[in-house]
Amino acid sequence: MLNGGVGTLGAFLLALSCLIFIHELGHFAVARWVGVKVLRFSIGFGRPIWRRQAKNGTEWVVALIPLGGYVRMLDEREGPVSPREVHQAFNQKSLAQRSAVVVAGPLANFLLAWLLFSLLYALGIPGQRPCLDAPEPGTLAWKAGIRAGECVSSLEGGAIRTWQDFELEWPGAVRGRGTVTLVTRNDQGQEKVHPLTTAQVTSATEEGVEGSGFHLWTPPLPPVVGQVIPDSVADKAGLKPLDRLLRVAGQPVETWVQVVRIVENHPQAVVEIELQRAGQTRRVQVIPRAVELPNGHQIGRIGISPQVTEAMRRQWTVLDKDSPLRALWHGAVKTGSLTLLTLNSFGQMITGQASLDNLGGPVRIASLAGDSARLGLLPYLQFMALISISLGVLNLLPIPLLDGGHLLYHAVEWVRGRPLSAEIMSLTQRFGFFLLAGLMVFSFLNDLRHFFNH
Template sequence: MLYTLLAFLVTLGVLVTFHELGHYWVARRCGVRVERFSIGFGKVLYRRRDRHGTEWAVSALPLGGYVAMQNDPPPGATLEQVQESFNCKPLWQRAAVVLAGPLANLILAVIIYALVGLLGAQEPAPVIAQPQAGTPAAQAGFQAGDRLIDIAGREVRSWNEARWEFMEALSSGGTLAVGVLDAQGQERERSLSLPAGEITPDNRDLLAQAGLALLPPRAVVQEVYKDSAGEQAGLQEKDIILALGSRQDPDVVQFVEQIQKSAGQTLALDVLRAGQVLHLSITPRAQAGEDGEVLGRIGAKIGPDFDMVHVRYGPVDSVRRGFVRTAETFWFSLKMIGRMITGEVSVRNVSGPVTIADYAGQTARIGLIAYLNFLALISISIGLLNLLPVPMLDGGHLLYYAIEAVRGKPASDRMLMIGQRLGLSALAVLMSIAFFNDITRLFS
C-alpha cells in the first residue's frame, strides 16, 4: 500500500510539475509576472522566492499544482506592471501560455518514449500459438510458430510492439496485411480481417479473441537440488523439457501436475541440452503435502522458457519513435473519447485516481521500463484532457480565445458565466464517473 502510494505521488508530482513548468516557461518568455508556482494545494509547507519575484512553493495537498500569474494590473499600476499583466498581453501570447501546459505533457511523453527506446528492454518474441478454430487468425491461415515480422507495413520486433500495431484494428475493425516468418523459415503474408471489438475494463484480451496469442513457453530446469530425484536422474540447469511420459512439450503447470501425481513411478523424460536431445528416466519421490496428500517431488525448480528479444533503438530512431508513439496514443485516446460520447465505448473505461495509483504501483514493481511507459501514457492523457474544449480546463480558455479572435473582442461576461457553469457540471459528471468506476473495481 505504501509503495503504491509513493509511486502514485511520484507520478503525480512529475506530471503536474512538467505541466505547470510549461505554463511558467512560456509566461516568462512573454513577459508575464508569475507570482507563485505551487506543487500541491492548500497550506504552504515550503516556499522560496527567486530574483524575479516568483514564490516557489510546496503545498500540503499533493493532488495537483498551479501557476498564479498577475492577471490584471494592481491599482495605481506603473507602465511596467501593466505590461507584466496576463490579461494585457496580445491574444496570441495568452493562447501560447495556456497551450504550453498540455504541450509540455506531450513533450514529456516524447522524451520518455525516446528514453525507453534508448535504454532498451527484454520483451517476448512475437511468435504465436496455434489459433483456435473459427477465429479470424485461423481463417487467415496463421499457424503455430509463425513469427510476426511486420503489420500493415510496419516492422515489429517484439510481442509488445505487435500488440500496439494491432490496437487500432482491434477496436475499430479492419483488414491488416501481416508479414510472418513461418516455422519452416519462409516469409509469408497473411490477410487478417478483424471485427470491431468492444473495449471494456474487464481485462478481456481482444487479440486473444481474434486467435492471436503468444506461443506457450516450454518448461526449463532453473535449478536442481542436491541429492534429489532430479539430480539422480541426471537433470541439469537449463535443460529444456521436451517430453514427460506420454506428454509432448509440457508447459510448467502440466509438468508439475504430472510429477505430483506420479510418486514412485518411473517416467520417461526427454530434454534438450546444448542442442542435443537426451533420453532420461526420473522417479518422483513420495512426499506428504500440507493437507497430508502424498505428492511426487523431484527436487528441481522448473520455470517457463520464454523466447525473448532485446528491443533497443539508436538515438535518431528513439526520438522518431517517441514522436510517433505519442501522436498515435494521443489520436487513439481522442477517438476513444469520441466513441464514449456516441455510446460505442463504455464509460466504464474512465479511470480515476484510485485506478491510476494502482497501476502506478504495479508498473513500478515490474520495473523501470514498465513504469516509464505508464508515466508517458498518463502524461498524454493529462495533455489530452486539458485540451478538451471544456470551460475550467486549458482547452476551455483556448475556446474563449478562438471566440475572441472571431469576434474581435473578448467573450461577454454572460458567455463566461454560462461556460463556467457548464464546465463545472461537465467536470463534476466526469469525476463522479471516474470515482464510481474506481469504487466498482475495488469491490468487484
C-alpha cells in the same frame, strides 16, 4: 522496487507530482518567454505546506492536496495591476501568445512522454517475440491463414518487433479500414502476406488480438513458480519461488499453461493447490483476484510467474533496443500512436461506444503506479510516460477550466474578433467546474467499485 501500501502511495505521489510539475513548467516557461509575470507556481491545491519567494516575484508553492497544480499569472481580469506592470499582464498579450502559454502545458506532457519512451528504447525494453500459436478454427486469424510458429513482422506497413507492439497497434490498424495487411515470417525467414477483409476486420475490432484468434506462442514451461508478486494472493497464501505445482483445483498440471487456464477460470472462487517443496507435498488455498478484460469478461489472477531459464528467455523474449538517434524517432512514433489511441478512447466513451466503467480515478492510478514500481524502474518510467500522455490529452479536451476550454475561448475570440463577455465566461466556467467535479466523483466511485469487486 517498492512494497506495500506505503510504497504504492509513494510511487503514486512521486509520479503525479513529477507530471504536474512538468505540465505547469510548460505554462510557466512560455509565459515568461512572452513576457508575462507569474505570481505563483503551485504543485497541489489548498493550504501551502512549503513556499518560497523568488527574486523575480514568483511564489513557488507545494500545497496540501497533491491532485493538481496551477500557474497564476498577472491578469487585469483577476485584480488591479499597477501601470508599470500592465505590459506583463496575461490579458494584454496577443491572442497567439496567450494560446501558446495555454497549449504549452499539454505539450510539455507529450514532450516528457517522448523523452521517456526514447530513453526506454535507448536502454532497451524487454518484450515477448510476436510469434503466434495455432488459432482456433473459424476465427479471424484462422481465416487469414495464420499457422502456428509464424511471427508477426509488420501490420499495415508498420514494423512489429514485440507482442506488446502488436497488441497496441492492432485496434488502430483495423478500425475503419477496408482491408488490413498483416505480414508474418517463419523460422526460415520467409515472409507471408495475410490480407484481412472488411467483414473480418469489423468483427474483430472489439475483441482485440486474442479475441480475433491471435495467440502468443510460449515455450512449454514446467509448472514451477519463478516469482511471487509481493502482497499478492499467492504471497499471502504462502507460495514460494521454486514450488512445483502438482494439482490445481483438483486437476493435475504438467505445464504452466494449464496452471494459467485453471486459475483464469476461477475468479473469486476457492482453489486448492497441491505443490511440492523441498521434497515434501503441501496444500494451500487461494482465491484468485478477479481481473476484468476490455470485453467485460473476468479472469482470475493470483500473482505468480513461471520459472524461466536463460535459454528459454532467449527463445521467448527480445530486447527492443535502438541507437540513440533511432530511439528518438521510435519514441516519437510511440508517443503519437498512444496519443491517438487515448483520444479515440475518450471519443468512444463520450459517444457511448465504450463503457464509462473504463474511466479510472486516483485510486486505480495509484494501484497501477505501485504495480509498475514493484516491477522495476523501466516499467515505472513506462507507466509515467503513459499517464503523461493521458494528462496531456485530458487537458486538451474543450471543457471550461481545462486548457482545451481556454483554447476554445481563444478560437471563439479569433472568429468574433473580440473576447467573450465576462458573464458568459463565468457561466461556462461554472458549468465546467460541475462537469469536472462530476467526472472526478464518478471515476472515484468507479475505483471503489472496482476495488471492492476485485
